[in-house]
Amino acid sequence: MAFIPLEDRLQLRVNVGTVQDPVYRTRSWNNVKPGVSDAVLHDFAEALGDLTAESVEKFFRVKIGELAEE
Numbered sequence: 001m002a003f004i005p006l007e008d009r010l011q012l013r014v015n016v017g018t019v020q021d022p023v024y025r026t027r028s029w030n031n032v033k034p035g036v037s038d039a040v041l042h043d044f045a046e047a048l049g050d051l052t053a054e055s056v057e058k059f060f061r062v063k064i065g066e067l068a069e070e
Helices: 038-051
Strands: 002-015 024-032 055-068
Touching (some): 038 055
Antiparallel strands (some): 002 024, 002 055
């Protein structure tokens, strides 16, 4: 079995509630190139987080690919 990378997705989990009563939502960006380094993607995610009024809780990199027989 082989994993053939197709694209990655960047997700930011944000708190749209309050500190005392958190409510989480996920903001997603598609078509992240699989070859982009984790460090570059993290810096980009932090920059996006700075543009939102919501509190960013976590960053996620979701790998999307095909599972194929070799």
